[in-house]
Amino acid sequence: ELVFYKEASLGLEAQLEALSQARKFIFMEYHAIEDRQSFGEIKEILRKKAEEGVEVRLFYDDVGSIGFIDPKFVQELEEWGIQCRIFNPIVPMVNLFMNNRDHRKITVVDGQIGFTGGYNLADEYFNIHSPYGYWKDTGIRLRGEAVGTLTLLFLEMWHAMDDSPVRGLYNYLPRHWDRYTGQGYCAPYAYAPTDGFPLGEDVYLNMIQSATESIYITTPYLIITDEMSRALCLAAKRGVDVRIVLPGVPDKTFVYAVSRSYYPRLLRAGVRIYEYTPGFMHSKQVLVDHVMAAVGTFNLDYRSFYHHFENGVLLYESPCIFDIADDFHELFRTSTEVSPDKGHNRSLFTRMKQGALRLIAPLL
Known part of the structure; x- marks a missing residue:
C-alpha cells in the first residue's frame, strides 16, 4: 500500500501516528535533524516508546545537522535508552570521505510501515519558519513487503559505521507482511x-x-x-x-x-x-x-x-x-x-x- 504526501507536513503527521503505534522497533535515518518544534514532537514519542521497551535507533548526518542540534543531543537521547549514531562525523578527524554525506531519509516502524521522501526533520521543511518563502516538499508511505528493503538499507548503514556484523537480522524482517491487493509495483x-x-x-x-x-x-x-x-x-x-x-x-x-x-x-x-x-x-x-x-x-x-x-x-x-x-x-x-x-x-x-x-x- 502506497500513500503520496504532497506536503511535508502531511507526511510528518502520518509519521507521528505510525511512531506512536510502534510495538517492536523504530529506525530513523536522516540527513538533517533540528532539535526544535517539529522534531520535538517526534523526540517525545521516541522517549515514550523507549520507556515501553521499543527498540529505537536514530542515525543522522553530522554535516547536515550542523547548527541544528545541541552538543548534548546524543547524550540526552541515550539516557532515555535511544541508540544514536552519527554518519561521518567531522570531529575528531577531517578525511577524504568528508565529501560523501548521508542524504537518505528513512523511517521504519516494526518492519511494516516505512516513510521516505525529500524532507528532513527540521522546522523549515514544514514551514514552521520560512526563510525562503513557502517550502515545497513531498513524501511517501509504504506498507507491506517493500518496507523490508528500507529496513535492510538502514541496518546496512548503521553497521557500516563500526564494521560490526548484523546480528538477529530476521528479528527485523516480519515472517508475514501485511498483504495489500492494490494494483501496480x-x-x-x-x-x-x-x-x-x-x-x-x-x-x-x-x-x-x-x-x-x-x-x-x-x-x-x-x-x-x-x-x-x-x-x-x-x-x-x-x-x-x-x-x-x-x-x-x-x-x-x-x-x-x-x-x-x-x-x-x-x-x-x-x-x-x-x-x-x-x-x-x-x-x-x-x-x-x-x-x-x-x-x-x-x-x-x-x-x-x-x-x-x-x-x-x-x-x-x-x-x-x-x-x-x-x-x-x-x-x-x-x-x-x-x-x-x-x-x-x-x-x-x-x-x-x-x-x-x-x-x-x-x-x-
Missing part, C-alpha cells in the same frame, strides 16, 4: 558512492529514455552531466512533453546561478522549465507517461548522483501515481514558466559567465 532502491556505478542517475536516465508522452521533474538543483542533459533534450526533440520545476526562491544563490546556466541548452531543445513562484522547491520526483514515477532523495545534481548516499522508491502503475500527477499539474499552475527566449538571447558576457560556472559544476 513498488521498488525501493538506494545508491552509495562505493557502489561503483551511479544507480540513481541510471534510474532517471532509463525513465527518461523510455518516455513516449511526458516527463515531469521537480528538483531544487539542476547540475547535470552531459549524458543527462542530452537525454532530456532528445526526449523533447522526439515530441515528449518535458517539464522541469525548480525553485523560484533559492536557498543557495551561487548554486542557483549554476543551475540556471543549464537552461539555454534545454530550452532550445524544447524542454519547458518552471520556477516555483511561492518559494523554494525541495521535492525530488519524476513522473513519466503518468504510469511510472520515482520519489525520494535524489536531486538532479552531481552530489546526489555521485557523492552522496541516497534512496528512492520506483513506482509503476500504482494508484498513487495519480496523486503525483495532480501535484505536478498544481505546480505548473502556481509556477512561472521560463521564456524560451532565454535559450537564445544571451549576451557574450552571460555566455562567458555561465561557461565559467559550468566548469566548477561537478564540485558543487
Whole structure:
C-alpha cells in the first residue's frame, strides 16, 4: 500500500501516528535533524516508546545537522535508552570521505510501515519558519513487503559505521507482511558512492529514455552531466512533453546561478522549465507517461548522483501515481514558466559567465 504526501507536513503527521503505534522497533535515518518544534514532537514519542521497551535507533548526518542540534543531543537521547549514531562525523578527524554525506531519509516502524521522501526533520521543511518563502516538499508511505528493503538499507548503514556484523537480522524482517491487493509495483532502491556505478542517475536516465508522452521533474538543483542533459533534450526533440520545476526562491544563490546556466541548452531543445513562484522547491520526483514515477532523495545534481548516499522508491502503475500527477499539474499552475527566449538571447558576457560556472559544476 502506497500513500503520496504532497506536503511535508502531511507526511510528518502520518509519521507521528505510525511512531506512536510502534510495538517492536523504530529506525530513523536522516540527513538533517533540528532539535526544535517539529522534531520535538517526534523526540517525545521516541522517549515514550523507549520507556515501553521499543527498540529505537536514530542515525543522522553530522554535516547536515550542523547548527541544528545541541552538543548534548546524543547524550540526552541515550539516557532515555535511544541508540544514536552519527554518519561521518567531522570531529575528531577531517578525511577524504568528508565529501560523501548521508542524504537518505528513512523511517521504519516494526518492519511494516516505512516513510521516505525529500524532507528532513527540521522546522523549515514544514514551514514552521520560512526563510525562503513557502517550502515545497513531498513524501511517501509504504506498507507491506517493500518496507523490508528500507529496513535492510538502514541496518546496512548503521553497521557500516563500526564494521560490526548484523546480528538477529530476521528479528527485523516480519515472517508475514501485511498483504495489500492494490494494483501496480513498488521498488525501493538506494545508491552509495562505493557502489561503483551511479544507480540513481541510471534510474532517471532509463525513465527518461523510455518516455513516449511526458516527463515531469521537480528538483531544487539542476547540475547535470552531459549524458543527462542530452537525454532530456532528445526526449523533447522526439515530441515528449518535458517539464522541469525548480525553485523560484533559492536557498543557495551561487548554486542557483549554476543551475540556471543549464537552461539555454534545454530550452532550445524544447524542454519547458518552471520556477516555483511561492518559494523554494525541495521535492525530488519524476513522473513519466503518468504510469511510472520515482520519489525520494535524489536531486538532479552531481552530489546526489555521485557523492552522496541516497534512496528512492520506483513506482509503476500504482494508484498513487495519480496523486503525483495532480501535484505536478498544481505546480505548473502556481509556477512561472521560463521564456524560451532565454535559450537564445544571451549576451557574450552571460555566455562567458555561465561557461565559467559550468566548469566548477561537478564540485558543487
